[in-house]
Amino acid sequence: MVPRGMSNQGGITYVKTGIKGVDTILDGKGFPKGWSVLVLGAPGSGKTIFSLQFLKEGVEMGENGVYVSLDEDPERLLQNARQMGVDLAKPIKDGKIAIVDASPIRLLPAKIKLGGAEVGGKEFALATLVTSMTEAVKKTDASRLVVDPISTLILHFGQEYERRIAFLDLIAAAAKTRCTSLFLSEMNDAQLQRSHLFEEFLTQGVIVMSKILAGSTFSRVFSVEKMRGIAHDTQPHPYRIAEGGVEVFPAEQIF
Amino acid sequence: MVPRGMSNQGGITYVKTGIKGVDTILDGKGFPKGWSVLVLGAPGSGKTIFSLQFLKEGVEMGENGVYVSLDEDPERLLQNARQMGVDLAKPIKDGKIAIVDASPIRLLPAKIKLGGAEVGGKEFALATLVTSMTEAVKKTDASRLVVDPISTLILHFGQEYERRIAFLDLIAAAAKTRCTSLFLSEMNDAQLQRSHLFEEFLTQGVIVMSKILAGSTFSRVFSVEKMRGIAHDTQPHPYRIAEGGVEVFPAEQIF
Amino acid sequence: MVPRGMSNQGGITYVKTGIKGVDTILDGKGFPKGWSVLVLGAPGSGKTIFSLQFLKEGVEMGENGVYVSLDEDPERLLQNARQMGVDLAKPIKDGKIAIVDASPIRLLPAKIKLGGAEVGGKEFALATLVTSMTEAVKKTDASRLVVDPISTLILHFGQEYERRIAFLDLIAAAAKTRCTSLFLSEMNDAQLQRSHLFEEFLTQGVIVMSKILAGSTFSRVFSVEKMRGIAHDTQPHPYRIAEGGVEVFPAEQIF
Amino acid sequence: MVPRGMSNQGGITYVKTGIKGVDTILDGKGFPKGWSVLVLGAPGSGKTIFSLQFLKEGVEMGENGVYVSLDEDPERLLQNARQMGVDLAKPIKDGKIAIVDASPIRLLPAKIKLGGAEVGGKEFALATLVTSMTEAVKKTDASRLVVDPISTLILHFGQEYERRIAFLDLIAAAAKTRCTSLFLSEMNDAQLQRSHLFEEFLTQGVIVMSKILAGSTFSRVFSVEKMRGIAHDTQPHPYRIAEGGVEVFPAEQIF
Amino acid sequence: MVPRGMSNQGGITYVKTGIKGVDTILDGKGFPKGWSVLVLGAPGSGKTIFSLQFLKEGVEMGENGVYVSLDEDPERLLQNARQMGVDLAKPIKDGKIAIVDASPIRLLPAKIKLGGAEVGGKEFALATLVTSMTEAVKKTDASRLVVDPISTLILHFGQEYERRIAFLDLIAAAAKTRCTSLFLSEMNDAQLQRSHLFEEFLTQGVIVMSKILAGSTFSRVFSVEKMRGIAHDTQPHPYRIAEGGVEVFPAEQIF
Amino acid sequence: MVPRGMSNQGGITYVKTGIKGVDTILDGKGFPKGWSVLVLGAPGSGKTIFSLQFLKEGVEMGENGVYVSLDEDPERLLQNARQMGVDLAKPIKDGKIAIVDASPIRLLPAKIKLGGAEVGGKEFALATLVTSMTEAVKKTDASRLVVDPISTLILHFGQEYERRIAFLDLIAAAAKTRCTSLFLSEMNDAQLQRSHLFEEFLTQGVIVMSKILAGSTFSRVFSVEKMRGIAHDTQPHPYRIAEGGVEVFPAEQIF
DSSP states (O other), X not given: OOOTTEEEETTEEEXXXXXXXXXXXXXXXXXXXXXXXXXXXXXXXXXXXXXXXXXXXXXXXXXXXXXXXXXXXXXXXXXXXXXXXXXXXXXXXXXXXXEXXXXXXXXXXXXXEETTXXXXXXXXXXXHHHHHHHHHHHHHTEEEEEEEOOHHHHHTSOSHHHHHHHHHHHHHHHHHTTOEEEEEEEOOOOSSSOOOOHXXXXXXXXXXXXXXXXXXXXXXXXXXXXXXXSOOOXXXXXXXXXXXXXXXXXXXXXX | OOOXXXXXXXXXXXXXXXXXXXXXXXXXXOEETTOEEEEEEOTTSOHHHHHHHHHHHHHHTXXXXXXXXXXXXXXXXXXXXXXXXXXXXXXXXXXXXXXXXXXXXXXXXXXXXXXXXXXXXXXXXHHHHHHHHHHHHHHHTEEEEEEEOOHHHHHTSOSHHHHHHHHHHHHHHHHHTTOEEEEEEEOOOOSSSOOOOHHHHHSSEEEEEEEEEETTEEEEEEEEEEETTOOOOXXXXXXXXXXXXXXXOTTSOOO | OOOTTEEEETTEEEEOOOSTTHHHHTTTTOEETTOEEEEEEOTTSOHHHHHHHHHHHHHHTTOEXXXXXXXXXXXXXXXXHHHTTOOOHHHHHTTSEEEEEOGGGGGOOSEEEETTEEEEHHHHHHHHHHHHHHHHHHHHTEEEEEEEOOHHHHHTSXXXXXXXXXXXXXXXXXXXXXXXXXXXXXXXOOSSSOOOOHHHHHSSEEEEEEEEEETTEEEEEEEEEEETXXXXXXXXEEEEXXXXXXXXXXXXXXX | OOOTTEEEETTEEEEOOOSTTHHHHTTTTOEETTOEEEEEEOTTSOHHHHHHHHHHHHHHTTOEEEEEESSSOHHHHHHHHHHTTOOOHHHHHTTSEEEEEOGGGGGOOSEEEETTEEEEXXXXXXXXXXXXXXXXXXXXXXXXXXXXXXXXXXXXXOSHHHHHHHHHHHHHXXXXXXXXXXXXXXXOOOXXXXXXXXXXXXXXXXXXXXXXXXXXXXXXXXXXXXXXXXXXXXXXXXXXXXXXXXXXXXXXXXX | OOOTTEEEETTEEEEOOOSTTXXXXXXXXXXXXXXXXXXXXXXXXXXXXXXXXXXXXXHHTTOEEEEEESXXXXXXXXXXXXHTTOOOHHHHHTTSEEEEEOGGGGGOOSEEEXXXXXXXXXXXXXXXXXXXXXXXXXXXXXXEEEEEOOHHHHHTSOSHHHHXXXXXXXXXXXXXXXXXXXXXXEOOOOSSXXXXXXXXXXSSEEEEEEEEEETTEEEEXXXXXXETXXXXXXXXXXXXXXXXXXXXXXXXXXX | OOOTTEEEETTEEEEOOOSTTHHHHTTTTOXXXXXXXXXXXXTTSOHHXXXXXXXXXXXXXXXXXXXXXXXXXXXXXXXXXXXXXXXXXXXXXXXXXXXXXXXXXXXXXXXXXXXXXXXXHHHHHHHHHHHHXXXXXXHHTEEEEEEEOOHHHHHTSOSXXXXXXXXXXXXXXXXXXXXXXXXXXXXXXXXXXXXXXXXXHHSSEEEEEEEEEETTEEEEXXXXXXXXXXXXXXXXXXXXXXXXXXXXXXXXXXX
């Protein structure tokens, strides 16, 4: 029997996100299981709450999850989520969701001595993150993984070439865990017609949560810009952040 | 009993700013207590006077405050504020507001000798700032903190990666003081549809005070672009700087 | 007798792509045999599936093919293609299409020791790629070649001058195999009126698969921007990604 | 008794500029005494003649002045000003205005030997400028100071961080002289909606003199973009350069 | 007697290009003999075929020619040109057109040992090119010269200053051969209103072949942007690439 | 008696350019004698012919001239000018105009040995140029000076700071010769509303000769953007390049 929220077609298993409106856009199926999806968002766009909803809904469908926080103290994030009606206290207590505070990674020095050899701080940071997230997934028996955000870690690498390699390594590590993974990242551009980032070419899926100016009014806009293996809706749609978190309106146009 | 200007909901305490029109935009609640808020402003936008009003209103609600001035002689700022009807002389005399002149930090050399070791000037500047502000908060028993501006300090760090880390460290230090904190910064862009700065992704809240050109007329525009844990008004609204300082008009459209 | 899907005119042999709508745009002829064609695409534009269709159609016309994957695990790509109705399992099993997983190239260190001498990692990566693809072509007796994508490899070279040289070397190596070759690359720009990339000047053909915003709606747009030796249609046309892969509509205007 | 052209309100003393139309824009008051004001202008915008008018009007109100020329031979500037009807010959002869030719500063070598130690040329240039202007102010008993322009000196410092520090040091030195000071600088942007420069955040006031294109006609536009402590007119107004120098039309719109 | 296709006026000799529509734009005269002309083009704009037509027409007017290929195997180019009806086989066989394959220049190492001294690879590349083209001109007794393209060679020089010097040296060498010379280069910009490149200031003539978007349709546009010594038509005109090569329509507007 | 073409007002002497339409724009007066004027132009804008007209008209008014050519062989320029009806043969033969070929300056090495010391090539280039032009002025007893173009020389200096200093030194040297001087430079921008270059802030006058796109038609546009000491026409006007050289139409609007 296929577990609740999952479907299978042509050899690919799909997992529903459970987030209002999102699965409709994803052809009614959700994400292909095991895919890496980039979630790009403006400041205050709700990408963190979106990723926590993804984990919470996972638990309700029988999938455990791991949330890795890289920049911020996770306590604050959870408190904020609870405030928006996304309460993870119980699944965390039940060991169904693990929170990994990886923010101390930024305290690593530029050069690290391991035995007689010296390692670069950024390579070590990446390796540490990969180890932490892999172990947390194993321990929690998780099928969903969130890394929030990848920005600081990736920027640690100076050249675009190195950044690509670092991100490819991170994606490969996530793929090995067999989790469906969300990588959160920052979007500086504030227009629908924006330049693409290299990260968008390297993941199997790309979701954009932006705030667009029409006249003198800002509107929240959600779009699935890329999702391999799904004939998804490619158009932008409005969304809101309210009690219960993010809700997308797949039947509405943005303007 | 909840002190005046505070409210409590779902485990989060909110503190009113007391500034005309601002709390209305913040869902009638004000800032979540202990949050770090970035205040971005154009030159002459009144972000300094806004932050001084925040401290003054705090005192009237029973919250002491600390103002850290990084670029300018604070005497001038206070004189200017008094001129605009925001007089901090009494609360300063009463020890309810402490003014920290951190502008000498810019006189630090690039390399500093401490005992036998050598420390980078910028790391030392950041550490000095953290120490000064932490001690001032302790001494004043403050619940509100303003750092004005963060620009020069952050730019001291050459790479975007280092700047992010420096700002994350500063936010973490402010969070430890348990103060509700405003970090003032410069906004070079003069359009509503602007590129986002990395600082906006790292704080819990973002307020923008800009001057927008419509035809050949400039208008002052206030917007809360991000505030975690509050279903705030996301639209831009007009504001003015007049006797008594900044006043926002939440019921008006900008054009 | 000319094989199926090929034609000959003025000393040049043409090979049909077999992809719906594409040969019509190419003056009914397809690609000049042995040409190197750059395929530029936005994230999620379907350039990978397009290139796999090109190989699959080749097999049906009697031309074997080689697919070189540089960033991603090819297993995932094939699974995704199968999902879209482009199943390469049989031709792979029959030895008519070879899949080369060149993604380990990114694990190469910056400096490599060969005997007593030291070689740069990027030069070695390029040489390794050339050797792998040449051998795979020989072994498969292939006439069609896909390199997906060239982006990371090329970015490995720091200066534009070096990137040009590296790409010219790659094109020369592909030309030596006598294959008709597709080089896939990333397009960051999201407008019809975009700046040209240096790669476009170095190949004999350029195909662009983009996603253009008209009002608040995204449209998929296919255009042959350059194809030496063919009086091709130079206008943009709509396309879709559906069951069976990419399909272009040469008789329709984009808006 | 308050001297002619001065007023006092809430502890701040104001000094009228005396330039036609400008004091009206400054709430009828002029500049707060002792403030540092940045005057940004396009090439040919008349910012130099504006600053010389400021000094000449000062003398008529009993305030002596100092003009520091950094890029150009001041003889030429004075000749040009005389030509436009702004003749400083008499006040210079009477010792009421001092002209400091600081243009030799650019002849300083990159490294300077002082005794056994070596000093950077740019630090020495800044220190020399500060000494020259301070001494000239003392000797002339001046209350008004002009530095024209700051551009070359500031650009001498390579990093934005260093430039900020250098400019902050210059402003602090000017503040110590207790003069009302104008710092002239170059504005490369030719649009009303322009990016802000860091210098604008560091002075108490910002005046912009630009030339804006409307259709195929250029118009001269004057605006006070920032003036702490004054509820000034924030809108752009037309101005002209004619016999007698700059004249602003505060009652007119630019188009 | 003046040879066919040439005219003489005021001491300057003019040579007709012979390309349909082009001489009309050039005041009916063609190029001033011995001039260096920059031909800028988008990818697929037909600048190579244009330059080959220039050589072929030269032969028919009694002027031999040299074509120097820097990036590509010239065999392919000639095959492509033949396909478009520009067949150079006979004049090449007759020794009236020489083809120089200078593409191996890119294989030069960064440092070259000559005797005991070391020479930079780029300086050597430039010198090699100059020697090859000068010798080929002498041997063919050529009056027309094409260098296609200059882009990679020029980019080899890191600083704009060095690039200018390198290009000036190349132009001077071409001038010494007394040939009328075309230098082909890449144009990345895709708008009529584009920024000018430094190369345009250094040659006596500039021709632009671009592809401009009007609505959703691309049009080919030809313009002579600079031609010293000729009162040429300065407006853009449509052109096409068809059987026989490039054809310009001097009597038509682009839209 | 004031010589022909000169006038005197308020201590400043003015010299007419003699170029059709230009003196009208300059308030009927011409340039202030001894001023340094920057002439910015697009490729093919005729700035060289304009400067040669300035010298030729000077001779007719009794002022000798010096033309310094930095990038190009002056023979070609003179031939081209003659072709456009600006023939300098006689004044050159009569010793009234001197042509200085300074193009060999670009052959200077990066480091030059003078006795035991080593000098930078760029500093030497600037010093050589200053010496050549000063001597030529002395020998010709010239009152008009043209340096065409300053671009390559200035770009030789890496930092903007160094470029400013170099240009200030060049202007100072020209001022010492007491000549009215034109410095020709390249303008890459092709819009009326363009960013200003630092050179425009350092000369007493700025003339712009551009080619502006209106719809699909290019128009030649002449404007005096800055001229200290003259109440000049600040608006853009059309001009043409015809028999006799540049002619400006001060009574016409550009569109």
